[in-house]
Amino acid sequence: MEFFERHQGGEKAILVHLELKQYSQDEDLSEFQLLALSAGAQILTVVTGSRQKPDAKFYAGSGKVEEIAQLVQELGADLVLFNHSLTPAQERNLERACQCRVLDRTGLILDIFAQRAQTFEGKLQVELAQLKHLSSRLVRGWTHLERQKGGIGLRGPGETQLETDRRLLKNRVVMLSERLEKVRQTRSQGRASRQKAAIPTISLVGYTNAGKSTLFNRITQAEVYAADQLFATLDPTLRRVEIDSLGTVVLVDTVGFVRHLPHQLVEAFRATLEETVEADLLLHVVDAASPEREIQIAAVNEVLQEIGSQSRILMIYNKIDCLESHEPRIDVDEQGKPIAVWLSARDNLGMNELHQALAQLLVDDLQCLTLHLQPHYAKLRAQLFAINAIQQEQLCEDGTSYVTVQLSQAELNAILRRVNLTLSDVGLTPPAPVAEW
Secondary structure (H helix, E strand, O other), rough: OOOOOOOOOEEEEEEEEEEEOOOOOOOHHHHHHHHHHOOOOOEEEEEEHHHHHEEOEEEEEHHHHHHHHHHHHHHHEEEEOOOOOOHHHHHHHHHHHHHHOOOOOHHHHHHHHHHHHHHHHHHHHHHHHHHHHHHHHOOOOEEHOOOOOOOOOOOOOOOHHHHHHHHHHHHHHHHHHHHHHHHHHHHHHHHHHHHHOOOOOOEEEEOOOOOHHHHHHHHHOOOOOOOOOOOOOOOEEEEEEEEEEOEEEEEEEOOEEEOOOOOHHHHHHHHHHHHHHOOOOEEEEEEEEOOOOOHHHHHHHHHHOOOOOEEEEEEEEEEEOOOOOOHHHHHEOOOOEEEEEEEEEEOOEEEHHHHHHHHHHHOOEEEEEEEEEEEOHHEEEHHHOOOEEEEEEEEEEOEEEEEOOOOEEEHHHHHHOOOOOOOHHOOOOOOOEEOOO
16 A cells, blocks of 8 residues: 655745746746745755756656755755646656655745735635645545445445545535625625715736835825735725825725736635726836836736726836936826826825826716617616716617716726626717816
8 A cells, every 4th residue: 555645845945947948938036036935935045957848747857856856855955846837747746756845836826825814805715726726736645545446345335535535625615616706796895885986996906016005005094014025915905095186086905916826816816806807097006126027017917917907007117216316207198198107105206296197097087978778788777877977868769778977988897897798889979078077
């Protein structure tokens, strides 16, 4: 009888980073080291190398695996971290060869999220992501339970141990998904109340450690945890705040993104990320001093596209105090609309410019639109009435109606998404700006 048990692991880690020549974008080594430190790892050494393509058995070549295994013994490491996504088989093969716990990049990020989660909602979302990641990594522990055997004295009426584990895991995933659906419904009700009260929602998004929570605290005068580390913020925070020339808004601070954010996390955090999808305006916070800011911007845009966000974006180039001779300013497009603000949340530079840009985008964004509603668009009509957006309604003999609404383009897009309609479905006429109140 053979027994295979995964090693428990620890904090003394060897990092492995391989450059694959067939791929144009490799994970950044310095960011990988920051991820390991954020997880609480003690980095003993970093093993680097290059390959044309991943090895099917180990990801790394057999010679490199022997080198890693030798370093594990010499340095007393109890954990090997790969800056890549490994298959379950590759993880098991590496653990057998190295005689210690092996985690890939996805497992490392999930571990960081598990440490950071504080609220009930956050813990639910992290556990769901972890279980989905684990579902493909269940191993056959005791081989005598591997299959139900036939023969006298060997027949078993029950299921194998692996089948039992998978069934229990599946049941837990279903239970967590149901609880998160209730969370999603609660958040949806909160958003509906804000829309009915005509309170705009502004959501902060950006690469991890770009300074979102610092900016959130600066705007709201709140005390949300902010630190110079990856994924310092995990649980979403909402605050009502009064902004000059704009009035009351709801500001949302959300989890930071990272390159190749695990799909399990995006799915598990969908209830939280809906605050971003439904926001009237996104503040995309960027570390202006980072040499890789364009790559980080692209990574955030990729996640926004994955979750289906179509909200207007105002770029926020933060940390200008780390740049040479850079003053706060507003960048505008050809129509004079703000598209970017350069500021320093830590040093309180550029906040007046930010308030000015927000007021211009949200107050001046109100439009008068005429929509042509079919008889079966009752849900859309009800939602428009619920937020007091309909100014005038004209009924037609064929059962359709023309309604004049006053709301922002972002609000209309959000409502149409909720009822599975598009702008073309409602015969939208060209918008005319509303005079200032």
